Amino acid sequence: MTGGAGPAVNGLLRAQLADPACTWSLGGYGAAAVFAREPDEPARPLEDDAIGLRTARGALAVRAHPDLRPFAYETGFADGWSQAVALCLPEAACAMGRRTVLTELGPDGAAIRPEDRAARLFDLGLGLRAADACLRTADPARIVRLRALAGRPLLAAGAAAMPSAVISGLDQIVITRIGRVEVFAPEADRAAAGPGPRCHLLPQLLRLARTHAATAPIPPGWIPCGTLHPAHPARDGAGRPVPFDAGRHAAFGRVLDRWGDPALVALRRAVLDGQDPDPPRAGGRFARSAIRAARAQQGAIVR
Secondary structure, eight states, X not given: OOOXXXXXXXXXXXXXXXXXXXXXXXXXXXXXXXXXXXXXXXOEEOGGGOEEEEOSSEEEEEOOOTTOEEEEEEEXXXXXXXXXXXXXXXXXXXXXXXXXXXXXXXXOTTXXXXXXXXXXEEEOOOOOSSOEEEEEEOOHXXXXXXHHHTTSXXXXXXXXXXXXXXXXXXEEEEXXXXXXXXXXXXXXXXXXXXXXXXXXXXXXXXXXXXXXXXXXXXXXXXXXXXXXXXXXXXXXXXXXXXXXOHHHHHHHHHHHHHHBOHHHHHHHHHHXXXXXXXXXXXXXXXXXXXXXHHHHHHHHHHO
C-alpha cells in the first residue's frame, strides 16, 4: 500500500469532494450507501470545516482517520473500464457493531442535519464487518413498528430482499469508522434515474461474507470501508458514454501515481506508451485487468 495518512489523504478527500462528478460510497460488500449529486445541484458544506456535503436528498461526512489508506486502481472490461479509490483501514481498526438482528441504537446524535439528531436509529443487523447499515425515523408510529421487530433477523436465510414495508419512508444511513452517508426519505425509496444519493442491499452478495469484490486489488490486512469513484473520462454519472475527456484521464492518472500499486501503474503506463508489458509482470488477475483497462483507454483516446 503506497502513501499514508495525513495531509495528503485530507487533500485527496477534499479535492474529490469539490468535484460533483465524483461518486462516494460507504459500506460493505453487498450493502452500501452512495452519495452523488447533479452538477448544478445545491450542496452545503458541513459545519466546523468537516469533510462532507449536504444536499436536499442526502449527505456525506468523511474524516481522515489516522489509519486511513487510499488505494487507487482500475478494472478492465470487455467494453471499457472502471476507476476507483478504495478507502481502507487496517483489519483491526475497521470493526463496527456486526449486529445480526434489528437493534435500536437510540437517538442519532451524530446525524449530519441538526434536526435529525433526536430521531431514533435502528441497526438493520446485516452483520457487516466494517459498516452499520441503519434506518432512522422520528415518527412515533414507525418507531413502535420497528421496536416490535427488534431482536429479529430481517434478512432470513434464502430471502431475496429486505421487506420493503420495513424500509419504505425512512432515512437510510450507513456508518463506518471513516464517516457516514445519509439518504433522506423519500429519496431512499426511489430508484435513481441519474446521479443522486441511494442505497443498495444485495442479499446474494451479503451471503458471501466478503469484504470486497475479488476484482479489487486490496492488499491483505486492509479492509475497504468505502470507495470514491472520481470523474470518469468516458462515462457520465449515470454510466452513459460521453466524448473522451483527456483532462479527467490525466487527473486519475495522477491519483494512480500517488495511491496505486506501483507494479500495476507501471503496466498501465507501458500500455499507454504503446509498449508490450513484460510477460513476467503481466500475469495474475490484477495485472491482466490493469492491462485491459489501459488498452480500453488507448482505444478511447484514439477515437
